[in-house]
Amino acid sequence: GRDRILYSEKLNVASELAASVSHEIRNPLTVTNGFLQLLAKSQTVTEQEKRYINLSLLELKRAEKIVSDYLSFAKPQSENMVYSNMREEVDYTHEIIMPYALLHNVDVRLTFNNTLKAHYDRNQITQCLINLYKNGIEAMTEKGGGTLLIDISEKKQNIMVRIEDTGIGMTNEEISHLYKPRYSTKEEGTGLGMLMVYSTLNKVKGNIEVHSEKGKGTTFLLTIPASTVETFEMNKK
Ligand code: ADP
Numbered sequence: 674g675r676d677r678i679l680y681s682e683k684l685n686v687a688s689e690l691a692a693s694v695s696h697e698i699r700n701p702l703t704v705t706n707g708f709l710q711l712l713a714k715s716q717t718v719t720e721q722e723k724r725y726i727n728l729s730l731l732e733l734k735r736a737e738k739i740v741s742d743y744l745s746f747a748k749p750q751s752e753n754m755v756y757s758n759m760r761e762e763v764d765y766t767h768e769i770i771m772p773y774a775l776l777h778n779v780d781v782r783l784t785f786n787n788t789l790k791a792h793y794d795r796n797q798i799t800q801c802l803i804n805l806y807k808n809g810i811e812a813m814t815e816k817g818g819g820t821l822l823i824d825i826s827e828k829k830q831n832i833m834v835r836i837e838d839t840g841i842g843m844t845n846e847e848i849s850h851l852y853k854p855r856y857s858t859k860e861e862g863t864g865l866g867m868l869m870v871y872s873t874l875n876k877v878k879g880n881i882e883v884h885s886e887k888g889k890g891t892t893f894l895l896t897i898p899a900s901t902v903e904t905f906e907m908n909k910k
């Protein structure tokens with residue numbers, strides 16, 4: 674309806690902004706990186722100084738990664754398009770979130786029962802899942818840990834992704850801000866994670882449902898319409 678149209682207009686502005694922010698941040702990172710590389714080659718640099726330079730280079734790399742992680746949806750990446758049942762992305766993201774979960778005393782439980790396939794951008798779905806898992810885990814830190822349920826199943830012609838945490842939950846007021854760019858209740862939050870999730874679901878013509886209870890926890894339910902190979906081949910022509 675009307676809300677949907679208004680939202681996608683907002684989204685266009687947001688992704689344009691994201692694209693330019695991404696660009697503006699990458700430039701100084703590249704310049705700094707170059708000067709540090711030069712310094713590292715200097716004859717007068719001590720071993721200790723070389724260590725500091727290398728640490729700075731690693732930190733720069735991390736900053737660059739954050740930029741690409743959060744803002745990669747700003748550019749079209751058709752080369753990452755796959756036709757799959759999400760198994761690979763779910764297994765991969767489960768694996769890379771484990772150290773973060775362990776660190777926060779979070780028990781991750783994964784169930785996968787899906788045979789349906791959809792067309793999606795592998796990087797975007799990966800990023801989307803990680804953003805949701807991270808938020809779930811971060812919502813449980815105040816409580817000293819908890820359980821993160823990840824359940825992938827199928828229903829009619831849809832892939833259903835359920836991500837459930839036992840964290841601090843949200844009020845309806847908080848839920849209403851969820852997808853707004855830069856909305857964050859965290860000290861070092863970017864407020865871009867959920868926008869990225871929204872954008873990804875929008876691209877696969879899917880849907881996001883949120884159920885949350887303050888103090889109890891939150892459930893995200895993603896619906897991704899499956900497609901058949903025949904449709905894929907038709908679209909390709
Ligand atoms: P960030 O994580 O950087 O704060 P996000 O866009 O990922 O930004 O999330 C925006 C805000 O939505 C969070 O700061 C938090 O207040 C709220 N939020 C998102 N996911 C959850 C969750 N699972 N439980 C509670 N609050 C959440």
Ligand code: MG
Nearest residue numbers: 804807808866
């Ligand atoms: Mg986040």
